[in-house]
Amino acid sequence: MPSKRSSTASRSGKVSSGKVSSGKVSSGKVSRPAKKASRKPVAQPAPKPVAKRQRAAASGxxxxxxxxxxxxxxxxxxxxxxxxxxxxxxxxxxxxxxxxxxxxxxxxxxxxxxxxxxxxxxxxxxxxxxxxxxxxxxxxxxxxxxxxxxxxxxxxxxxxxxxxxxxxxxxxxxxxxxxxxxxxxxxxxxxxxxxxxxxxxxxxxxxxxxxxxxxxGHQENYKSVLQQLAQQAGLGSPTYSVMGERGPDHEKNFEIRAQIGDRAFTSCWGMSKKAAEQGAALHALRELGFVVDGPTGPQVQAPQSIADTMP
CATH class of the missing domain: 1.10.1520.10 (Ribonuclease III domain)
Incomplete structure (x- = not known):
């Protein structure tokens, strides 16, 4: 008989133990979600830097x-x-x-x-x-x-x-x-x-x-204007002389002087012969009184006889 009680007690203990273990399992189920919840605050901040990087990338x-x-x-x-x-x-x-x-x-x-x-x-x-x-x-x-x-x-x-x-x-x-x-x-x-x-x-x-x-009216072709005025006055065509050169061969500057008849005008430096000749022609037109400097740049006056301005 004692063996039966002992066996019964043993079975009761198993049941009791099972209940306890069941409680422990239940308790374990509660604790595990708690652990997951504790990990959420750690995981949540992670997307924030990503959003910042995305906004930075969106700035172009x-x-x-x-x-x-x-x-x-x-x-x-x-x-x-x-x-x-x-x-x-x-x-x-x-x-x-x-x-x-x-x-x-x-x-x-x-x-x-x-x-x-x-x-x-x-x-x-x-x-x-x-x-x-x-x-x-x-x-x-x-x-x-x-x-x-x-x-x-x-x-x-x-x-x-x-x-x-x-x-x-x-x-x-x-x-x-x-x-x-x-x-x-x-x-x-x-x-x-x-x-x-x-x-x-x-x-x-x-x-x-x-x-x-x-x-x-002439796309800044002062050589053409000077040519026309000189011909209108019957004085012949202007001539252009190289007065000096400076600078390396690949970027040489030139000094050019315009002349009509016996009158020579102020020379002009330019980054090419063509540019210097245009500048020299403009100097001649200024000295002859056929160009004045206005608010928008040099302006050619109405053509007049050039003969009166010659020596």
Whole structure:
């Protein structure tokens, strides 16, 4: 009998033990979710830095490169680039890039076409009474290498360009590089902001020169004006003499003097013989009283007899 009680007690103990263990299991079930809950605060902060990184990435190339919307280059160019890489490419000359594909040459190609289209449309709409020949001459002058290079120097864009160590200083860059820079900026702005942004950029810089050129009526061909006036007076054609040269062979400057009959005029230095001759002709016109400097630049007066001004 004791063995039966013992057996019964043993079975009761098992049941009791089972109840206890069941309690322990129940308690364990409670404790495990508690542990999971304790891990949640650790897991929850993890997405927050990701969200910050996503917001930083959404800010675009400017944020990634450290270039802010207040970049002084944006103010100088007059356009805030969404894709700053385009601006950098436009300001990168082939002499400093690893490959020509990484230079501004392709943007120059695009900008040349955009520039021509903007000027042609503007002239067509603004001057409906001008003949095709007049518009063609005006357009050719406005998109010329000389004009584009002049615009770059006037705006100071040349001080932003990246050039190789083998190149001369930015203040002495040839006109081909300066003109290419202007066209590259036109192309970059066109890709970044569209046709309206490119149009605004071009006309902002071109407009004063368009008006002045129309007032002069000769696309600043002062040699042609001087030639016509001298012939009208029966004095023969002007002649031009090289008075001096300076600079290396690849970037030589020339001093040219104009002369009509026995009268020689003030000489002029230029980055090419052609430019120096135009400057010399302008000096002659000033000294003869046929050009005055107005608010928009030199203005040719109504033709008069030149004979009275000659010695």
């Amino acid at each position: 190339p400017a944020g990634a490169s450290g270039t802010s919307k207040h970049d002084e280059r944006f103010a100088l160019i007059g356009h805030v680039f969404g894709d700053v890489a385009l601006m950098r490419l436009a300001l990168t000359h082939a002499s400093v890039s690893d490959t020509r594909m990484a230079s501004n040459e392709r943007l120059e190609f695009l900008g040349d076409a955009v520039l021509g289209q903007v000027i042609c449309e503007h002239l067509y709409r603004r001057y409906p009474d001008r003949l095709e020949g007049d518009l063609t001459k005006l357009k050719s002058y406005l998109v010329s290498r000389e004009m584009c290079a002049q615009l770059v120097r006037e705006a100071g864009f040349h001080r932003m360009i990246s050039i190789g160590k083998g190149m001369i200083s930015v203040d002495q860059l040839p006109k081909s590089v300066l003109a290419g820079l202007f066209e590259s900026l036109v192309g970059a702005i066109y890709l970044d902001g569209g046709s309206e942004a490119a149009r605004a950029f071009v006309l902002r810089h071109m407009e004063p020169h368009i008006e002045r050129t129309l007032q002069l």
